Amino acid sequence: MTQVVALISIFAAALTIFEYASVYPGIVEFRNAPPFNRLRFLALFLIVFMISVVIRGETSPSALTDMITDLGTGIGAAIDFPYSPVRQIVLLLPDDANLTHVDRVRTAAGISYFFSMLTLAIFYFCVRVKNWPLHRGPFNVWVNLPTFDPTTGGDVVQRLERDARFNIVVGFTMPFFIPAALKASENLFGQVTLENPQSMVWIVAAWAFLPSSLLMRGLAMGRIAALIERKRAIAGRDEMQPA
Template identity: 45%
Template sequence: MIVRMTGAFLRALLIALAIATPALLLPDVGADAAQVTVLVALVAGAFTFVEYYSQFPSILEFRFAPPVNRMRYFTMFSMVLLLTVFFSGAALENPIASLLMTLSELMARAVDFPFSPVRLVLLALPSDTTAETTAMVRSAAGIAYVVALLGVLAFGLMVRIYGWPVRYGAFNVWINLPLFDPTGGGDVLTRLKRDSIVNLVLGFLLPFLLPAFVKLAGALLDMSAVTNPHTLIWVMTAWAFLPANLMIRGIALYRVADIIEEKRRRTYAEARSDDVLQAA
């Protein structure tokens, strides 16, 4: 129980730290924004603690199949940290911050090309947006999108090269996919592959679709909020992390389907061998 409580507390602390990072490092954060950030961090930390302290699954997927959730967390935290350091500028004044700023600039330039999701984000901005705001949004979108791609690529390599989740122990569908009902109708294998493809397609399309949706709903949204670095950090993090999370989930579901299919094939082969031996 002590080990479980300690692990749950550390995870809750890490989640709260990720949410509070912009408010802690950005030079100009209002008192109201800081209070809201602390409240959200406490709520998210409390939810994480309850989820990981409980012995039974409730909402969070892949609890007992590391490192899926760790990969999700570090992808999100890397986005928030790099964006925060980038917008903090010279206020931090240390070599690590300078290195992260240089890295962030390179990442932003790497994906700033025609028809990229970054360019679509810029097209979603109002026509009267200043050049300074446009440059700020371009850099934030580029950093967030590159980190999202790296997170998805890292998990894909982990599945392909290290054989997740087989090398990390037995995979239990009930405790790792609490929202998936195996008795919901239809073949489990078919449903897993279908859900996997849906997640992968949505994860790929969302960075393109979200800017288009924002452009269409421009009259209902206040785009002036993106001039605030604190708001822009979380907008770009949500824009890039949600698709990355869907793609990671899609890869994981497809891998689980492959394991089930392989186990079925092996079981059927053993059954046919037993039938042949009995007939002989």
């Protein structure tokens, strides 16, 4: 398992280095529109790090592990209400799961969901207040949206708005859909226990990070569509003015 994680990390690092060192676009979206990717990387790092610290505190407690565990326990208890995403993760556990394991999963889910939503709130602030992505100059659609072809599929604004709505809807429902899908697939793949610490860290991190990443992408797509629409309106007014 360690070798597989190390190999994936090496490939991911190489892809990131080559992508950002290249002048031409590749597959990474919003490459030259910080802090979009920086926020996502920081959020995933903090989630994995803090859950790992909580688990380490069970065998090697310290002041740092106790502080983060208390913080995560408080967040998890506050968010764990009926029909909440954290409650869905807790209900995913077997009925005979011991209380310590349930508390660990609740704490990890609370940390993951809190930091994911905090990242989303920071990005929303950047869009609405900091005028993202124009705060650093003109926005290059070709470089920042390398997989988006503006020449096919109808009007660009409508396509961007459709993609924005799709990402927002999927991102909003995914924290509820993932536990339900795992619960429904127990007959095929077995019951999900999350007892393995490494599996628990990455499953819970992905459960919270992927939806927030999709929500951020939806906000970004909607913002780009609004900028293009505004540019068209300005160009139309300029054309209507007499020479």
